[in-house]
Amino acid sequence: MIKPRTPPGVMELLPRDQIAFQRMLDTIRRNYERFGFLPVETPVFELSEVLLTKSGGETERQVYFAQSTGALEKGNDGLPELALRFDLTVPLARYVAEHEHELAFPFRRYQIQRVYRGERAQRGRFREFYQCDIDVVGKDALSIRFDAEILAVIHAVFSELGIGDFTIQLNNRKLMRGFFEGLGIADGSRQMDVLREVDKLDKRGADLVRDTLTGEGFGLSAETVGRILDFVAVRSIGHQDALAQLQRLGQGSDTFNQGIAELREVLELVHALGVPESDYCLNLSIARGLDYYTGTVYETQLDGYQQIGSICSGGRYDDLASHYSKSKLPGVGISIGLTRLFWQLREAGLIAGADESSVQAMVALMEDNQLTESLDIARKLRAGGINTEVQMEPKKLGKQFQYASRAGIRFVVLAGEDELKRGVVTVKDLAREQQFETTRDQLASTLRVELEQTRALAGR
């Protein structure tokens, strides 16, 4: 006998949690599609040679390789032929470069699939997790306007997910770069080192950070450090304030000014797209770790749950597929790491398993000889769009109710001898704790109306 268990670092859910998770995936997909993004799916494995274009480094160490039994027996000197994707960006780059002449640009795609990283096993760290990505990829150029559209998509997704108030925070790498260059810190990796120190403000306090930056390693003047701390402290409250804060930054190098102009245009369009001004702001401390981004950068915070960190991040990049194509393919995109987010929301008590099952009705069975009647009722319910389970064998009615209640099935439909004679069915609504009678033919439409009403009341 082998002990049934999953490998460490994966998230596997019981059905009610899976239903809740699936609803989140569906909401994300629905909103991505609502904004005109097209679906793409790529294979879980890519050729190692294609996937691992950037040599070495942290990322490569975390890659999973795949080998069939045959390949394993043969052995090999170099890397195995296949590797599992560790994000959806590299597969997108490969896809766009491979199909460049068959795609229309700007190419809006969404991709919702699992990715794999050989992380050290640790609570809340996953080796397999969902990413839900959108990107708009242009050929040669891509209007800054898409940076605003991406923000509107994030807003639509998290509004409909209904996991609480959130704020989409904006910054621009050109603005940051211009700012640091103006201070004489021209080297990109040095800028990142400084930002990494600044990032410790909350943990270490302003004094310690100031000491470090003016100390030996960095050797910045007190005045420079003061300007940096002022800069990264910039936060806006509301639309007009965001524009005013940008104004207050004044003028700088071309890069600096371009960053300001881009942020202003994104803010104006986000406003025109109807995103409420309480839900976005400037946050000039946001850098995004990767050197990858070159313009707009986004992070999204759940208000009041800063410990969760950013729940949706991304930005603008200059060239998606330089390893695969000579074409210049600039783009902008974001990613939601849903497995981790789901886990965190559950830890924070913000979500539980689905209140209501995907099964909406259960047809109870009291007497064995009523089965064909039950099946007929179920057939009508299903034809009317109601997800329906039939009790295939008679059990005590109490047990059947208990089952439905535990499973989160809202409606229990009964057709005992009395009801059959009178040509009706009895419906117990476990959510409203009500009971009513209706005819078999009107049953499905009646339940549909009830479900619609609940949905409307919940604002879904």
Add this chain to the structure above:
Amino acid sequence: MIKPRTPPGVMELLPRDQIAFQRMLDTIRRNYERFGFLPVETPVFELSEVLLTKSGGETERQVYFAQSTGALEKGNDGLPELALRFDLTVPLARYVAEHEHELAFPFRRYQIQRVYRGERAQRGRFREFYQCDIDVVGKDALSIRFDAEILAVIHAVFSELGIGDFTIQLNNRKLMRGFFEGLGIADGSRQMDVLREVDKLDKRGADLVRDTLTGEGFGLSAETVGRILDFVAVRSIGHQDALAQLQRLGQGSDTFNQGIAELREVLELVHALGVPESDYCLNLSIARGLDYYTGTVYETQLDGYQQIGSICSGGRYDDLASHYSKSKLPGVGISIGLTRLFWQLREAGLIAGADESSVQAMVALMEDNQLTESLDIARKLRAGGINTEVQMEPKKLGKQFQYASRAGIRFVVLAGEDELKRGVVTVKDLAREQQFETTRDQLASTLRVELEQTRALAGR
């Protein structure tokens, strides 16, 4: 520069094909949920020790193993720790055994995920492919009634997929076993050998098959072979005929009689579930390769496309998880291999990419200064449930129409200066080749009605 390409043996689709594929997945899932099946997803990899309980054999040779860079460097003597799932049945067995005390039985689950097999590269063979499975798993026992429900689900799925007429073919392993035992062929593997010969009837003709079975290897009498060929030739046309054919088989051993009784009950319930009698039949030649099945077995044929083979198969098994649990867990289930099916349907010219995109409307942009108006129109469309793309930069109108037409976007919404003054928008319906005006506020509901009408006309 690295040539962007996928590994051999995977199916990657361009967006319009992906939309068509996604619609099929959605239809399958919707019908699985309609019948009260609950969603389960399992990790792509399982512990090798857990996954590969059956030692050796064809299946194990085709397994992919996964190793992180660290594990690869360390090397190992035995098998790598992780292996990719090669079907959804073994993960289901592990899942049910692992969560036995948290699940309610009978447990109805659906699972739609990709599986992996190290097949030899060959046209139409895939190393990564979708399986769309449903199973009902009981504890200790499971009513034969579920065998009928499974058939009703298959019927609902393929009716709604709309890929052509189909027939769900039924047999029962008990009936077969009883029949062969009655002929003195008691050994299961010998029965399979005989059936494998019989399977060549179409290719080799009755005479050659008869020669083989009466020849040295098998040594069956001419009379026995005659009875076998008569038995496997049984096909029914319509419900009454199916029952009559069963009647005509007469009586035999207990096993034989039980097989007949089970088939009869399944047929009666399928009828009660409203499945049209033209869509199911008896086919006593169906065995399903695996020794796994013990009762009802199903295969589904697309009428007129026998070369495609069975598009949905499965059956009843006695014990799902004997490797993982002492509990007896009998079940019944089926699987649709959607990747292969999609590929075959495309090869046979039965499906093309989606006629209509998932994007339903495009807001055109003629003048740069009308962008905020466009964004407002798009916002209203999206709020009204219409998937909408906005042209973010003005282009020649002809180009914008060409793009929408090629992309399969049905409605192009125009709001030029004239329309803006009059507070209306012009809609070009590319499907009906019509044009009409409406107000901005009524736009979404107007398009919704149009889409509903089309859907109703198409019977979807």
